[in-house]
Amino acid sequence: MTLDLTAPPTAPTTDAGLDCALAAWRLATGTYLRRLRGAWRTAHTEDADVTRLIAGIDPPGPPDPEDAEAFRGLARAAGTTGRLGLVAAALGLDDAAVLTVAAAWWADADPQFGVALGCCHDDGSRRYPTAALVRLLLAGLDVAAPAELAAADPLVHGGAVLPAPGPHAPLRLTTAARRYLSGAGPAGCPDVPGGAPHTLDPVLLAGLGRAVSGGGAVLVRGSGARAVALAGVRHAGRTPVEDATAGEYRFLSRLCAAVPVIDAEEAATLGWHPADGPLAAYGPAGGPGAAALPAMHVVDLPAVPVERRAAAWRAAFERYGLPAEVAAELAARFAFDEDxxxxxxxxxxxxxxxxGHPPGPDDVWHAARHRPGRELTRVATAVRPVFALDDLVVPAETRRQLDELVSHVRLAHQVLERWGFTAVLPRGRGVVALLYGPSGTGKTMAAEAVAHALGQDLYRVDLSAVVSKYIGETEKNLALAFDEAERAGAVLLFDECDALFGKRTEQRDAHDRWANLEVNYLLQRVETFAGLAVLATNKRTALDEAFLRRLRFAIRFDPPDAALRERLWRRAFPPGVPRAGVDPAALADAELAGGHIVQVALSAAFLAAASGDPVGPAHLTRAMRREYEKLGKSWVGGDGHG
Incomplete structure (x- = not known):
């Protein structure tokens, strides 16, 4: 097969810069192949094949001056003309890099160029450029090219060429670069159905549009942040793009072809530089701040009013043909945007x-409650409520207060919105309840039962994940807990809350100052919290008085009396536990709280299982004596043998 290096390309002309680059490559490949042909023709020894092979790997001699001058002119024209020239300017490419982009383009666009590359490889199946081949071809015209393209190379870092593992791997254009060089626009994001309530605010959108047009990075935080970021980019007359690689984001932004719209967590890992161009990030309220990106403009969205959320829920129910009687309650309990x-x-x-059943409001409630949320689990542990209020063995007054607590949350939309109490209660829309009393009296179990009654999940705040020795980090973690609990409609439980909500102290040193600032932040955030927060403690007097004023409920859990202890003993053993001679009324004489009664029953069950007998008085006596010793009390009963 004879390769005609002067024939015009079979692919249609698409860009003046690419055409110049193709002419440069035709000159480079022709020079290389003619040199090989000349070397092979002069091999006349008996070992002709070996000589030809060796001749092919000889260093190229100096290029023809006219060819070199023509090549340099074509390379300069390719890097300054058309869309290829714009790519070169945006990414800061030298001649070798510009020609590498063009080689990857023409290998796909023109089959004849692919054949020429196969001949240069001496392998007809390899119709693509590699870093090694580009370096070899350009060296014949005194142009230096890298042996391979590392991740930091402008072509890879700038999103024009895909990473290539080694010098002999194919060089391919990224989707973004291929579409741009072909004259097609980027694959933009589809419109968000319905948009978010914030998209109706022209002042907000105008500010975002100006920030994007100025070429900076913008971070939108709060409910509906993604929809607002997309709308702000469109308001600037730009195309938003998602789901691309870091390099492609950089390519599109530097060429002003599109504006990346990405999650704030992803933005923090991009290594974005102000020179890379505009970028819009979005995240939850209280999420990563300006430190995530340099020169970032942060926009914190106001909370979406409950009435707007309720209208969005009603519209959604109507679209699906379902009754919307729970729309107001869903809006009050879950701070969801329209997306x-x-x-x-x-x-x-x-x-x-x-x-296999017709959809109904219960399915909607279940789906709302189980929406995936990764943020809250960073600082809190999910507790799936299994205990109901009827499982509690507490005095009647305590139970009444717990029922009232449930009503305050469940009927908030009616009292605050319909009856207008938001006018006199602009803050403190949420419910903060303190459960206090001695250990083992059922405070944590009650919190779980309240969450179960409300159909919400319970998240126990992990103090080890919240409290930090670094200044400001504790407040940041607490903000995340409160903000995500509001959004997800979760109940926050601060067990042993005196560790966080303790009294402020006189400022003797910097440590006291920062500790007091943490308490001050909590005071403010508790007052603006719109969900349900349950504080549990054994030490009510250790709490700061300012917290007590902000409580909606303060429910005391006293040790059970003899009647309640008997009820607790009757519930302590599951139905499948074999028993002999167990008298709950007699066991109730021991002054133990509910949690300790459960521990005694469990220990007695293990003792009985080890001996192969049913649970009896001897097992219970031994287990009770050990529980008393654990509590630091004197045991006056028997020794548990007999």
Missing amino acids: EIADTMHRAFTRARVE
Whole structure:
């Protein structure tokens, strides 16, 4: 097969810069192949094949001056003309890099160029450029190129060429670069169905549009942040793009072809530089701040009013043909934007279809409660409520107060919104309840039962993950807990809350000052919290008085009397536990709280299982004596043998 290096390309002309680059490559490949042909023709020894092979790997001689001058002119024209020239300017490419981009383009666009590359490889199946081949071809015209393209190379870092593992791997253009060089626009993001309530605010959108047009990075935080970021980019007359690689984001932004719209967590890992161009990030309220990106403009969205959320829920129910009587309660309990509401309805219908029953409000509630959320689990542990209020063995007055607590949360939309109490209660819309009393009296179990009654998940705040020795980190972690609990409709439990909500002290040193600042932050955040927070402690007097003023409920859990202890003993053993001679009324004489009674029953069960007997008085006596010793009390009963 004879390769005609002067024939015009079979692919249509697309860009003046690419055309110049193709002419440069035709000159480079022709020079290389003619040199090989000349070397092979002069081999006339008996070992002709070996000589030809060796001749092919000889260093190239000096290029023809006219060819070199023509090549340099074509390379300069390629790097300054058309879309290829714009890519070169945006990414700061030298001649070798510009020609590498063009080689990757023409290998796909022109089959004849691919054939020429195969001949240069001496392998017809390798119709693509490699870093090694580019370096070899350009060396014949005194142009230096790298032996391979590392991740930091401008072509890879700038998103024009895909990473290539080694000098002999194919060099391919990224999707973004290929579309741009072909004259096609980037694959932008679809419109968000319905948008978010914030997208109706022209002042907000105008500010975002100016920030994007100025070429800076913008971070939008709060409910509906993604929809607002997309709308702000479009307001600037730019195309938003998602789901690309870091290099492609950089390519599109530097060329002003599109503006990346990404999660704030992803933004923090991009290594974005102000020279890379505009970028819009989004995240939850209280999430990563300006430190995530240099020169970032942060926009904190106001909370979406409950009435707007309720309207969005009603519209969603109407679209799916469901009764909307729970719309107001869903809006009050879950701070979802319209994107999240639409996704929740889709999940509800999917669940109903999988389980084979007609969809209903219960499916919607289940889907809302189980929306995936990774933020809250950083600082809190999820507790799936299994205990109900009827499982509690508490005095009647304590139970009444717990029922009232449930009503305050469940009926908040009616009292605050319909009856207008928001006018006199602009802050403190949420409910903060203190459960206090001695250890083992059922405070944590009650918190779980309240969450169960409300149909919400319970998250126990992990003090080890919240409290930090670094200044400001504790407040940041607490903000994350409160903000995500509001959004997800979760109940926050601060067990042993005196560790966080303790009294402020006189400032003797810097440590006291920062500790007091943490308490001050908590005082402010508790007052603006819109969900349910349960504080549990054995030491009520250790709490700061300012917290007590902000409590909606303060429910005391006293040690049970003899009647309650008997009820607790009757519930202490599951039905499958074999028993002999166990008298709950007699066991109730021991002054133990409910938690300790459960521990005694468990220990007695293990003793009985080890001896192969049913649980009896001897096992219970031994277990009770050990529980008393653990509590530091004197045991006056028997020794447990007999």
